Amino acid sequence: MTTHDQQALLKPPPLAKRPWSTARIAGHVLVALWAIAFGYLIIYLLGNLEKPILEFLLPYLSGSWSEYALRRLETHEFDSFMGRYVKQYISGFLVTLQIVSLSLLIGAALSLPLAMARASKWKLLSVPAYAYVYFFRGTPLLAQTFLIYYGFGSFRPELQSLGLWWFFRDAFYCILFAFALNTSAYQAEILRGAVQNISRGQWEGAAALGLSRPVTFFKVILPQALMVALRPYGNEIILMIKGSAIASIVTIFDLMGETRRAYSRSYDFQAYIWAAVVYLMMVEVLRRIWDRIELRLTRHLKR
Amino acid sequence: MDEALTLLSFGGQGWGDEIARGLLITVSLALASLPFGLLLGFLVALAKNSQEPSLKLSANIYTTIFRGLPELLTLFLVYYGVQTAIREGLKLLGNDTYVEVNSFVAGMVALSLVFSSYASEAFLSAFRGIPLGQYEGGFALGLTRKKTMAFIIFPQLIRLALPALGNLWLILLKETALVSVIGLDDLLRMSGVAAGNTKEPFLFFGIACLLYLILAMISSAGLTRIEHWSKRGELLK
Incomplete structure (x- = not known):
C-alpha cells in the first residue's frame, strides 16, 4: 500500500450536508430576530454617545467627514438621556451593591445559628427555627418589606422607649433588616442541606482522631459543606x-429607584432599557466569576 | 382583639371582603400565568434540547435575559414598553392619545415570561433524565417523531419535571405580589389600602403574609398529591 493510499484511507469521510429542516429554518430565523433586536438596541443606546464618539473621531477624520463632524458638534444640541442621568445611575448602582452585600453578609452571620437550631434534636429550638424559615421562604419579599417598613411603625411608642426607633424610621435600615432576615432563612436551608449531605463517616473519622465536636464541625464538616453549598450560594446572591x-418601592434610590425616578422625569423608555442592561451585566458577571471560583475550589475533585 | 376582628370582618366596617377580593385576584393572576408559562417553557426546552445549534442559541439568549432581569424590572419593561410601543404606533398613524395597559394583562405577560424561562430549565433537565432508548423504542414500534413525543416522552417528562415545576409554582405565587406596584388590586395592594385607611399596617400586612403562607401550604399539599398521582406507576415495588 502506498503512502498515498494510506492517506486516502485515513481521511475522514466528508460530512453529510445538513438538510434545511424546519428546526434549522426556525433557529436561523430566531437568531436573526435576536440579532436585529440587539443591533437596534445598540444603535438606540449609542445615540447617547454621539458627542464623545464625534469628539474622539474628529482628529482621525478628513475632508467632508471632518467638516460634517465639526458642524454637527457646533450646531447640534446634545441632550442625551445618559448625559443627564449617568450620575444618578452610578449612585443607584452603588446603593444596590451596598444593599446586596450588606444584607448577604448579615444574613450569612444569622444563618449559621439558625441552621444549627433547625438541625437540632431539641424541639424547643428546631420548631421555632423551622417556623422562621417557613415564614420567610413562604411569603413574598415585598410583603415582608412592607410588614417591617410600615408595620413596625405601629409600635412606635414601644420602639421609642426601647431606643430602637431611629433604626425602624430609616427606610434603608428597614430594607437591610428585611433582606437580611429573608436571605438568612434561605442561607440557613442551604447550609443545613449541605451539612446533612456530608456522610456520617466524616464525623466518625474525626471522632476517632479525638477531635471535639466543635473542632470537627468547623474544621472538617463545614469546609466540605461549603463546597457543596457553593452553587446554591451563587444562586442566592443572584436572587438577592x-x-x-424591591427596595425602590419603599423610597430607596437604588438602581431600580433611580431608574423609576429618571423615567418619571423624562418619560423616556430608555430608562428601563439601561437598567436592564446594567442588571443583566451584573448577574452575568457574577455568574461567570462564580463558575471560575467553583472550578478552582473543586479542582481536587476533578479527575 | 375585638377591634382587630371588627377591622377584619366582612361588610361595611371591616376590610375582610376587600382583602378576600384581593386574594382572589392574586390566585387568578397566578393561575392565568401558569398555562402560558408552561407552554412557552416547554417550547423553549424543546429548542434547547434540539440538535440545531441556532435554535439552542436563541433559546439560551431568551432564558439568560429573563432569568437575569429582576422580576420587577421585567414587569415595568412589559408594562411601560407595551404602553410606549402602542403610543408610538398611534402617533405614526396621527393619533396622539394616552394609552393605559391593563395591569392584570401586563402582570400575566411578565410573569409568564419569567416562569417560562425557569420552567424551560426544569423541562430540559427532565429531558436529560429520559434515556435515549425510550425514543428508539418508540421509533422501533413505527411511531412518528410527534407520536413518540406525545405518547412516550411527554408523560415521563411531566413526572420528572413535576417537583421542579411545583417549586416554580410556589415562586410564581409569591411573585404576583409585585404586580401590586403597577396598580393591580391584588392581596398585597388591598392590605396596603386597608393599612393606610385604618393606620394598622402591622395587622394588615401580617394578615397578607399569613394568607400567602396559607396559599403556599395549600399548594404544597396539592402538589404532593399530584406528584403521588404521577408516580402511581412506580409505587408497585
Missing part, C-alpha cells in the same frame, strides 16, 4: 441582586 430591586 434581583430581589434588591
Whole structure:
C-alpha cells in the first residue's frame, strides 16, 4: 500500500450536508430576530454617545467627514438621556451593591445559628427555627418589606422607649433588616442541606482522631459543606441582586429607584432599557466569576 | 382583639371582603400565568434540547435575559414598553392619545415570561433524565417523531419535571405580589389600602403574609398529591 493510499484511507469521510429542516429554518430565523433586536438596541443606546464618539473621531477624520463632524458638534444640541442621568445611575448602582452585600453578609452571620437550631434534636429550638424559615421562604419579599417598613411603625411608642426607633424610621435600615432576615432563612436551608449531605463517616473519622465536636464541625464538616453549598450560594446572591430591586418601592434610590425616578422625569423608555442592561451585566458577571471560583475550589475533585 | 376582628370582618366596617377580593385576584393572576408559562417553557426546552445549534442559541439568549432581569424590572419593561410601543404606533398613524395597559394583562405577560424561562430549565433537565432508548423504542414500534413525543416522552417528562415545576409554582405565587406596584388590586395592594385607611399596617400586612403562607401550604399539599398521582406507576415495588 502506498503512502498515498494510506492517506486516502485515513481521511475522514466528508460530512453529510445538513438538510434545511424546519428546526434549522426556525433557529436561523430566531437568531436573526435576536440579532436585529440587539443591533437596534445598540444603535438606540449609542445615540447617547454621539458627542464623545464625534469628539474622539474628529482628529482621525478628513475632508467632508471632518467638516460634517465639526458642524454637527457646533450646531447640534446634545441632550442625551445618559448625559443627564449617568450620575444618578452610578449612585443607584452603588446603593444596590451596598444593599446586596450588606444584607448577604448579615444574613450569612444569622444563618449559621439558625441552621444549627433547625438541625437540632431539641424541639424547643428546631420548631421555632423551622417556623422562621417557613415564614420567610413562604411569603413574598415585598410583603415582608412592607410588614417591617410600615408595620413596625405601629409600635412606635414601644420602639421609642426601647431606643430602637431611629433604626425602624430609616427606610434603608428597614430594607437591610428585611433582606437580611429573608436571605438568612434561605442561607440557613442551604447550609443545613449541605451539612446533612456530608456522610456520617466524616464525623466518625474525626471522632476517632479525638477531635471535639466543635473542632470537627468547623474544621472538617463545614469546609466540605461549603463546597457543596457553593452553587446554591451563587444562586442566592443572584436572587438577592434581583430581589434588591424591591427596595425602590419603599423610597430607596437604588438602581431600580433611580431608574423609576429618571423615567418619571423624562418619560423616556430608555430608562428601563439601561437598567436592564446594567442588571443583566451584573448577574452575568457574577455568574461567570462564580463558575471560575467553583472550578478552582473543586479542582481536587476533578479527575 | 375585638377591634382587630371588627377591622377584619366582612361588610361595611371591616376590610375582610376587600382583602378576600384581593386574594382572589392574586390566585387568578397566578393561575392565568401558569398555562402560558408552561407552554412557552416547554417550547423553549424543546429548542434547547434540539440538535440545531441556532435554535439552542436563541433559546439560551431568551432564558439568560429573563432569568437575569429582576422580576420587577421585567414587569415595568412589559408594562411601560407595551404602553410606549402602542403610543408610538398611534402617533405614526396621527393619533396622539394616552394609552393605559391593563395591569392584570401586563402582570400575566411578565410573569409568564419569567416562569417560562425557569420552567424551560426544569423541562430540559427532565429531558436529560429520559434515556435515549425510550425514543428508539418508540421509533422501533413505527411511531412518528410527534407520536413518540406525545405518547412516550411527554408523560415521563411531566413526572420528572413535576417537583421542579411545583417549586416554580410556589415562586410564581409569591411573585404576583409585585404586580401590586403597577396598580393591580391584588392581596398585597388591598392590605396596603386597608393599612393606610385604618393606620394598622402591622395587622394588615401580617394578615397578607399569613394568607400567602396559607396559599403556599395549600399548594404544597396539592402538589404532593399530584406528584403521588404521577408516580402511581412506580409505587408497585
